[in-house]
Amino acid sequence: MTITACDDRLAAEARMTALHDEHAPALLRFLLRLTRGERQTAEDMLQETMLRAWRHLDSLPTEHDDSRRWLFTVARRIAIDTVRRRQTRPVEIGLTDLTWVPDSVDSIGTADAAEAIRLAFQALTPTHRTVLTEIYVHGAGLDEVAERLGIPVGTVKSRAHYALRSLRVALGA
Missing domain, CATH: 1.10.10.10 (Winged helix-like DNA-binding domain superfamily/Winged helix DNA-binding domain)
Structure with missing residues (x-):
């Protein structure tokens, strides 16, 4: 790897880390509201948002407010896509606790x-x-x-x- 490529990669990693540190907490709160408190779903959406930011880092706005707006737009679209995907799939049901086995005392x-x-x-x-x-x-x-x-x-x-x-x-x- 050349020195320039290494420097570019380090700069990209530093920018992505800064974006995550600055915007992830607010994005997670936003996504928690959109998912009505489903933390795991909100965290998955946050991860997908940051992954898209990483993939499009070269076209991501450099200004703080512009990059924040871009991230929130992407997060909102991911939430919309998730809702649409759930509507087209059968209803998901929770797993049954298979560790619980009734004994003779249960009634x-x-x-x-x-x-x-x-x-x-x-x-x-x-x-x-x-x-x-x-x-x-x-x-x-x-x-x-x-x-x-x-x-x-x-x-x-x-x-x-x-x-x-x-x-x-x-x-x-």
Whole structure:
């Protein structure tokens, strides 16, 4: 590799790193709103946005505001494409937990209770489901959840409180 090619590659890597550092947090927040809190989908879209930026780095605007506008436009288009792709595909269903095997003590009552909890959880708003999932499924602390979702800790506490209250009401507890 020649010195010029090496310098060009290093310059491109430095520019891409700077673009990611400057714009990725805002892009992720934007995509989280578009995906209604589906973090994995938003992160996939962010990665695709940055990949397209890398592929078109030579034509990407150099001005901060122009490059930001370009990235947000690409991210929005990726989100639109994702929605369209989902509409043409069959509905995706979640994987069943195959590690759970009923034993002789399990009863229909247990199955009914599990179904009631699942339905009550699905009835929550996406923001409430996300907070409860982060806290109780992933075991994240309040500060960690706040950082991941880009919201204040007080908002996390409030959403958790109201989500649990909604679950209690739905379950008649």
